[in-house]
Amino acid sequence: MNHFTIVMEFLRNRQRFLKEVDQGIRIDIKIISLLIASSAFFGIYGGIIGSFSNPLQIISSAIKLPALYLLTLLICLPTLYFYEISSGSKRSFGQYLALLLAATSVISVMLFGFAPITLFFRLSIDDYTFFQLLNIVIFGITGLIGVNVFYQCMGLITEQEAEENKSRTRLLKAWLVLYGFVGSQLGWTLRPFFGDPGEPFAVFRELESNFYLHLLELIGKVLGWG
Numbered sequence: 001m002n003h004f005t006i007v008m009e010f011l012r013n014r015q016r017f018l019k020e021v022d023q024g025i026r027i028d029i030k031i032i033s034l035l036i037a038s039s040a041f042f043g044i045y046g047g048i049i050g051s052f053s054n055p056l057q058i059i060s061s062a063i064k065l066p067a068l069y070l071l072t073l074l075i076c077l078p079t080l081y082f083y084e085i086s087s088g089s090k091r092s093f094g095q096y097l098a099l100l101l102a103a104t105s106v107i108s109v110m111l112f113g114f115a116p117i118t119l120f121f122r123l124s125i126d127d128y129t130f131f132q133l134l135n136i137v138i139f140g141i142t143g144l145i146g147v148n149v150f151y152q153c154m155g156l157i158t159e160q161e162a163e164e165n166k167s168r169t170r171l172l173k174a175w176l177v178l179y180g181f182v183g184s185q186l187g188w189t190l191r192p193f194f195g196d197p198g199e200p201f202a203v204f205r206e207l208e209s210n211f212y213l214h215l216l217e218l219i220g221k222v223l224g225w226g
Contacts, residue, residue: 004040006033007105014153017102022157027094034101035070041108042066046193048118049135052128053195060203061193068190069104072183073097080175087168099157103150110142129221132194136215143183147176184211 006029010017020026043062050061081096121134154172187193188211195201219225 003033003036006030007037007109010034010102010105011109015156018099018153018157021095021098021102022091024092024095027092027098030098031094031101034098034105038069038101038105038108039066041105041112042069045108045111045115045118048115048122049131049194051122052131053192053197054201056201057192057195060201061195064190064193068183068187068193069107071190072179072186073100073104075186076175076179076182079178080172083171083175084168099153100150103146103153106149107142107146110145111138114138114142128194128197129218133218133222135194136218139187143180147180151176187211188214 017030021030042065046061046063046065047058049065050057050059077093077097077100080100081093084091084096118135118138121131125131151172155169158168189207191205192202
């Protein structure tokens with residue numbers, strides 16, 4: 001089966017996809033296909049944002065962007081899984097992995113959709129700070145979409161009592177916030193993705209500060225505050 005077909009199946013017929021995951025149908029195929037398809041989309045977008053620097057940065061970013069989302073998933077998924085099974089869930093680790101990969105694939109597809117816009121600004125505006133901030137906004141939008149998709153999917157497949165659902169829903173929201181924090185800070189740890197034209201190529205930068213302080217600095221520069 002074409003790996004990209006699985007992604008389109010999820011986008012077009014989510015109910016059927018979730019029903020198959022809940023019943024444990026073709027879980028291994030879904031995981032492999034979603035992983036390959038989303039990595040391809042992330043790789044393309046990573047190459048575009050890395051083009052602000054040099055060819056080595058293009059290759060590095062095309063590899064590191066898929067790695068960022070996969071590592072975030074691997075770091076956060078065990079917390080979700082062990083909470084769910086302690087709450088009485090009978091689903092396997094593979095089922096939760098398939099669900100989270102499906103939501104991640106939505107992020108990758110949305111980034112691929114933004115690719116022409118990002119490429120347009122890359123070619124038309126030679127402003128490194130603006131380009132960084134633009135992409136942070138795009139990553140934020142697509143990330144929120146993906147998180148919302150996962151939240152909806154979890155709601156659709158949960159079959160517990162109404163009162164128990166309220167407790168699980170609150171904890172799921174807390175987990176999604178944790179997922180966002182881990183992903184944003186991990187992105188800072190794995191930088192550079194854009195590659196500052198004024199600095200030599202490096203696979204990783206020195207660990208310093210954090211993503212949130214850097215974001216405030218970028219906003220200040222764009223607004224002329226510093």
